[in-house]
Amino acid sequence: MACNMKNLVYYLDKPGGSFTPVEEDLPNPGPGEIMVRTRRTAVCQSDVVIHKQGLARIRQWPAIILHEACCQVEAVGTGVTAFAPGDLIGLGCDIPCPDRHCMYCGENGTGDWTSCPQTHATGHEFPGFARSHAILPDWFVQRGPIVKFHPEIAPDHACQLEPLACCLEGLTRVNNCIEKRVVVLIGSGSQSTYALQCALAMNARKVILINRGAERLERVLRDFADPRVLGLRWDDQIVSRVFEECRPFNEPHFVMVTAPCAPAYELAVQVLGYGTVLDGHAGVKGASGKPRIAQTVDLNNDIHYKLQCYQATHGSSMHGIRRAHALINEKRLPRLDCMTNATERFHHSQIQEALARSADSDSLKVIIHWD
Numbered sequence: 001m002a003c004n005m006k007n008l009v010y011y012l013d014k015p016g017g018s019f020t021p022v023e024e025d026l027p028n029p030g031p032g033e034i035m036v037r038t039r040r041t042a043v044c045q046s047d048v049v050i051h052k053q054g055l056a057r058i059r060q061w062p063a064i065i066l067h068e069a070c071c072q073v074e075a076v077g078t079g080v081t082a083f084a085p086g087d088l089i090g091l092g093c094d095i096p097c098p099d100r101h102c103m104y105c106g107e108n109g110t111g112d113w114t115s116c117p118q119t120h121a122t123g124h125e126f127p128g129f130a131r132s133h134a135i136l137p138d139w140f141v142q143r144g145p146i147v148k149f150h151p152e153i154a155p156d157h158a159c160q161l162e163p164l165a166c167c168l169e170g171l172t173r174v175n176n177c178i179e180k181r182v183v184v185l186i187g188s189g190s191q192s193t194y195a196l197q198c199a200l201a202m203n204a205r206k207v208i209l210i211n212r213g214a215e216r217l218e219r220v221l222r223d224f225a226d227p228r229v230l231g232l233r234w235d236d237q238i239v240s241r242v243f244e245e246c247r248p249f250n251e252p253h254f255v256m257v258t259a260p261c262a263p264a265y266e267l268a269v270q271v272l273g274y275g276t277v278l279d280g281h282a283g284v285k286g287a288s289g290k291p292r293i294a295q296t297v298d299l300n301n302d303i304h305y306k307l308q309c310y311q312a313t314h315g316s317s318m319h320g321i322r323r324a325h326a327l328i329n330e331k332r333l334p335r336l337d338c339m340t341n342a343t344e345r346f347h348h349s350q351i352q353e354a355l356a357r358s359a360d361s362d363s364l365k366v367i368i369h370w371d
């Protein structure tokens, strides 16, 4: 049946290069495998970086990038019972390594895939979804980050599973720091805007959004307006204004750094108070590598007596994927469509244009259509 089927694959020839569409034969799924058809891919900022300058983890060029995807199951191999043709599925980016005995990724592992020395990710070691179809191998089908959506969930929402999962890893790594509490988000890009929506869905008392540039901050405040959301321009009064806005509390309960720059970290530590959890969510990387951002911590007065917590999250595990799946599937993110406006939608023949739009300073989430 599938023996005459073709797969349209867009290969990125080299860092800074261009995409070439290639038609390849598409085999039937083998035992334990599933064949999926790509419905939507969303563009991650990491795709923009890979496209511009490559990534050490991608060893093979030409490469198939794009890792935020939702797909429809087209055919299943013998022995597959968890999925059936017609299922709408969403996929995570970080995936288990193929070793089923791995202490991190295996059947009895911790599930901390991003800690595995052989860590795998879609669009890096595993080919991404810049292709019309994919065959997912048996280990991916059994242990990978695949979730099935309710048939009435829009593919435009399902394809945002992965970035939402990353953000939810940060919001939920420590229990009880969002509900009824004050959340500060430094930066107003897509991860921050996902965090804003999730924090509201998780019943945060107040969300304070801090950004340098006015353009994107205004877009987020307009499209995601809520009585509990407040935007602050990042000026030299910012620290005292954050503390003022936390009243009747003295300080925020959760501070997330989503802007990938040293000043964002330097600001974050200045607004910590009693019981604050700091999530270093955006790494800082420049042309000369990853700079040291030094901070003196008083382990007794700040950590012990003030119960402060320093944490970081990047990537996602099944924990974040399950939470993101629940929020999308239960339609608890009513503004999700505002992440993508008409200028942020592209056909799969325009991957290059989609990546360029994603790099714009006012852009939130670019979606590529494959139907």
Ligand SMILES: [Zn+2]
Pocket (backbone or CB within 6 Å): 044, 045, 046, 067, 068, 093, 162, 163
């Ligand atoms: Zn991503």
Ligand SMILES: [Zn+2]
Pocket (backbone or CB within 6 Å): 096, 097, 098, 099, 102, 103, 104, 105, 106, 116, 117, 118, 119
């Ligand atoms: Zn592993």
